[in-house]
Amino acid sequence: MVIECKHVWNYLSDYLDNSLSPETKELVQRHLEHCEICSAILDSTRNIVVLTADDRVFELPIGYSERLHARLAQEMENPAAGHEKSPSD
């Protein structure tokens, strides 16, 4: 059985997560072997997933950690403060 590019695209995310059934995976793999365009789409998607997971993408603001721990310390010393103000509790 041969599948078309459009169908292959539907499987790319599951293919990357290795969650396709063995039969579908085999079909996709066979298509990828001879289709430059689908291979490039798969490679670029995989590359983007890898870049997205990289810790350097999001920069922490300077002093973030210090401010966070100071606020926590305040809460621990004085647990009641701010409790009532919290709007979603």
Added chain:
Amino acid sequence: MELEHTDRDEARMIASILAGDTQQYHELIRPYERSVYKMALSLMKDESDAEDVAQEAFLKAFRKLADFRGDAKFSTWLISITLNEARGRLRRKSAVPMESLDQTNEEGGHISPALLRDWREVPSEALERKEIRAILVEAIGNLSPLYREVLLLRDVEELSIEETAAALTITAGTVKVRLHRARMMMQKELAPKLKNANPRKGWFQWL
């Protein structure tokens, strides 16, 4: 994050915090400061809101620590609290219910990826460049909330499909469908930009 899990006994840390050694909470959360912030930033799209959300999430987790059940990972629990905190704030900020806007195109049309030949891998060193980071952050921020949340949990925070489903209280099947669409939207948006990123410092040798 994996390494930290292996040599930390978080269950024991949580037990001693609950027993009164609250100082240990500072140590407990240290490995997660970054993931909570990036989650908050991607959802709020504003640094100062993101910091507020992150602080509030860590405070809530501290106050509710007794409710934490050991059957989930502490990190996953923390991420759910962050997500709820951010959602609450977005809801209060906007008069328009966001979910209903998105739901209309949830199962919508097919997303065609950007068609390319000869994709050359963008090395992770490219992230040293501010403009490359900005392009990625912007693309994540431009996804509608339904897709953004799934992509954040799965591809940014690297939760499993099951953990993502549990955090969002949706099925694993829905996670897969949304994740697929989110990744395709990212590819469509980013592949052409990353391919044509203008190499001033010679990282993109093939261009």
